[in-house]
Amino acid sequence: MVTRAGAATAVAGAVVVALLSAALALYGPPLDAVLERAFSLRKAHSIKDMENTLQLVRNIIPPLSSTKHKGQDGRIGVVGGCQEYTGAPYFAAISALKVGADLSHVFCASAAAPVIKAYSPELIVHPVLDSPNAVREVEKWLPRLHALVVGPGLGRDDALLRNVQGILEASKARDIPVVIDADGLWLVAQQPALIHGYRKAVLTPNHMEFSRLYDAVLRGPMDSDDSHGSVLRLSQALGNVTVVQKGERDILSNGQQVLVCSQEGSSRRCGGQGDLLSGSLGVLVHWALLAGPEKTNGGISDLKLTIWGSEIETGVKTRAQGSCGPQTTTPTSPHLLLSPSPQVQPSPGGRVWRLLSHQAVQPPSLPEARSLHHHLRHDRRGGGSLQQALRNLSPRRPEVNRHLGRGRACV
Numbered sequence: 001m002v003t004r005a006g007a008a009t010a011v012a013g014a015v016v017v018a019l020l021s022a023a024l025a026l027y028g029p030p031l032d033a034v035l036e037r038a039f040s041l042r043k044a045h046s047i048k049d050m051e052n053t054l055q056l057v058r059n060i061i062p063p064l065s066s067t068k069h070k071g072q073d074g075r076i077g078v079v080g081g082c083q084e085y086t087g088a089p090y091f092a093a094i095s096a097l098k099v100g101a102d103l104s105h106v107f108c109a110s111a112a113a114p115v116i117k118a119y120s121p122e123l124i125v126h127p128v129l130d131s132p133n134a135v136r137e138v139e140k141w142l143p144r145l146h147a148l149v150v151g152p153g154l155g156r157d158d159a160l161l162r163n164v165q166g167i168l169e170a171s172k173a174r175d176i177p178v179v180i181d182a183d184g185l186w187l188v189a190q191q192p193a194l195i196h197g198y199r200k201a202v203l204t205p206n207h208m209e210f211s212r213l214y215d216a217v218l219r220g221p222m223d224s225d226d227s228h229g230s231v232l233r234l235s236q237a238l239g240n241v242t243v244v245q246k247g248e249r250d251i252l253s254n255g256q257q258v259l260v261c262s263q264e265g266s267s268r269r270c271g272g273q274g275d276l277l278s279g280s281l282g283v284l285v286h287w288a289l290l291a292g293p294e295k296t297n298g299g300i301s302d303l304k305l306t307i308w309g310s311e312i313e314t315g316v317k318t319r320a321q322g323s324c325g326p327q328t329t330t331p332t333s334p335h336l337l338l339s340p341s342p343q344v345q346p347s348p349g350g351r352v353w354r355l356l357s358h359q360a361v362q363p364p365s366l367p368e369a370r371s372l373h374h375h376l377r378h379d380r381r382g383g384g385s386l387q388q389a390l391r392n393l394s395p396r397r398p399e400v401n402r403h404l405g406r407g408r409a410c411v
């Protein structure tokens with residue numbers, strides 16, 4: 001059971017809250033108000049928008065069933081955690097569980113292990129990252145993992161970074177999707193070849209990490225007047241890996257297309273919000289790849305669009321191309337951001353719902369979140385039991401309602 005304090009800090013529930021609030025909005029007018037208040041949207045999304053959007057997300061959420069066994073719906077590994085930083089790997093790993101993974105592992109330095117273990121019994125913590133056989137120790141687990149999140153709280157110790165380099169090599173050899181964040185990006189800036197062309201890599205730099213990476217890879221400062229082009233160019237220079245530049249507007253590119261998410265999130269700028277994102281993304285990337293294009297009307301990009309919630313900018317003015325126009329290319333290989341499938345035309349300027357809200361709100365405790373998540377997965381028709389589940393929850397957790405109403409962070 002996640003302690004109250006743990007739940008308070010582990011605001012990964014924001015993703016569950018975001019998913020549920022969107023779902024709630026589909027189930028009847030009284031809930032619109034909750035949604036509108038909760039996410040302080042400049043304009044309430046049309047129910048239709050969200051229905052389409054949410055349906056795409058629902059399509060990738062693996063249905064709960066009594067025939068499944070433990071771990072089948074997601075086993076995520078977080079590589080990070082050192083003497084200084086123990087919170088970041090915790091935030092990332094607990095986010096993966098709250099979004100819906102079955103198991104969450106943390107591979108960290110020995111000094112960080114007892115601390116992270118103390119945060120939550122839910123996490124399987126391996127104190128191996130600073131051991132001489134670190135790569136072999138982690139490699140033993142790779143066949144059991146569906147995705148890795150590399151970097152939260154990693155720090156910049158050379159020996160650790162060398163071990164992580166070996167872990168990334170071993171993960172690529174097994175075609176495991178990797179989300180690379182924080183000091184994992186420090187490593188990539190030192191050795192871009194490490195992930196060059198690996199289409200199952202998603203990089204999630206913040207403002208600072210992006211400019212460092214851009215400088216290291218493109219040998220020069222980024223053009224702050226052309227943020228879309230900068231993200232596109234960095235992705236192309238890294239062999240079309242998916243790059244997500246986090247910021248007031250999240251800008252995503254796979255080197256062919258640029259997506260922008262300007263949906264309002266939490267106005268707090270506290271430590272850990274990027275960690276929540278990377279952990280959540282670890283699960284969702286696995287589910288998206290598992291679901292495949294047939295579950296997302298033919299294009300994973302629609303799904304990425306959905307998961308991330310963004311509007312497609314139909315053209316990107318870049319120096320290289322000197323033009324602005326729809327970037328429609330036939331996807332050459334399965335990678336995370338496919339161009340929109342022909343039958344699903346992007347609605348220029350049409351905003352789709354960001355389900356990965358960064359609202360740090362007091363989430364329900366883990367079991368409660370799980371049961372709510374259960375309803376989301378099961379409740380494909382009416383929201384009755386989902387609403388009931390939420391109502392059951394809120395009297396015990398008035399703060400959930402309050403924060404839903406205010407969309408405020410409480411970290």
Ligand SMILES: NC(=O)C1=CN([C@@H]2O[C@H](COP(=O)(O)OP(=O)(O)OC[C@H]3O[C@@H](n4cnc5c(N)ncnc54)[C@H](OP(=O)(O)O)[C@@H]3O)[C@@H](O)[C@H]2O)[C@@H](O)CC1
Nearest residue numbers: 085086087088151152153154155182183207208209271272
């Ligand atoms: N509880 C834990 O264990 C946590 C651990 N964490 C771990 O910490 C490690 C380092 O991560 P990080 O993000 O603190 O360092 P980094 O990104 O190099 O920034 C350094 C400097 O860049 C600047 N700067 C940053 N953003 C900016 C912006 N938007 N716009 C402009 N400037 C900006 C800013 O400089 P300043 O404001 O001081 O001028 C900042 O001081 C990493 O492993 C991570 O996982 C964190 O996840 C948090 C929770």
Ligand SMILES: Nc1ncnc2c1ncn2[C@@H]1O[C@H](COP(=O)(O)OP(=O)(O)OP(=O)(O)O)[C@@H](O)[C@H]1O
Nearest residue numbers: 206207246247248250270271272273274275277358
């Ligand atoms: N200036 C901003 N205004 C609004 N939202 C922002 C802003 N900056 C970042 N965000 C949102 O917060 C999320 C986390 O971004 P942030 O820059 O805090 O990551 P980070 O620095 O890696 O966090 P962490 O402290 O976990 O390492 C982003 O996905 C983005 O949507």
Ligand SMILES: [Mg+2]
Nearest residue numbers: 182206274275
């Ligand atoms: Mg970060």
